[in-house]
């Protein structure tokens with residue numbers, strides 16, 4: 001058997017939770033989730049956020065709008081939530097349906113209550129490198145790698161996927177850590193050739209088995225951030241074969257990065273206490 005490190009989210013979550021418990025015990029806070037439509041991973045995340053908040057004694061608010069909502073209705077709803085003095089922080093779930101202009105909607109958030117760096121002021125400061133409050137799921141990846149002392153400085157790191165919630169901001173965080181980062185997208189030619197040279201692969205594509213055993217180097221580190229439903233189960237982007245037979249370390253799905261995202265949101269909430 002290969003010696004492998006399983007990058008479990010749980011111990012990292014326990015360590016972060018411990019710090020947060022005492023911070024929230026002294027203050028009253030309310031986290032609101034804001035979701036439009038029926039995207040499965042968004043609903044999984046919403047449920048885990050509400051559960052996590054309640055476990056820390058944080059009050060919750062759950063705003064759900066139908067897939068068919070208009071721009072105007074969505075903006076009015078988000079603005080009302082933002083203006084409510086009882087609401088400490090808001091987590092708008094992505095994606096939004098095609099008729100909704102995401103950036104215009106996110107401009108309706110009070111930037112201080114924006115928990116996932118979605119308001120253009122916050123994302124602007126983050127992308128300029130003048131604010132540490134980046135989006136939560138990318139921060140969860142970095143927290144996980146730090147906890148397990150996975151080195152990034154000078155490493156050949158491949159980011160697969162360039163979505164606005166994970167891939168794009170995570171790319172910047174990895175470069176900030178002095179990794180040598182290659183970004184691959186769906187049109188990348190010869191993906192296996194690029195992946196086979198990587199020390200660390202992070203994938204946030206949302207396609208089951210997008211990365212398979214034959215594509216990756218022996219003893220690589222695999223961070224699986226993709227999430228999609230396959231036969232009623234939530235699965236990642238990276239095949240079991242790649243993780244079990246090739247990796248020196250890998251994140252499980254579920255139980256990896258996913259279990260940390262919600263705690264990063266709670267950490268961001270402490271900014272407003």
Ligand SMILES: Nc1nc(=O)c2c([nH]1)NC[C@@H]1CN(c3ccc(C(=O)N[C@@H](CCC(=O)O)C(=O)O)cc3)C=[N+]21
Nearest residue numbers: 041042044045048092093094116137254255258259261
């Ligand atoms: N503004 C925004 N930020 C996001 O970070 C964001 C988003 N929108 N929209 C949806 C996706 C999806 N996502 C998940 C995070 C954690 C779990 C999670 O808790 N996963 C558990 C499994 C839970 C279960 O299987 O029930 C785990 O990986 O162990 C799931 C999904 C964040 N996203």
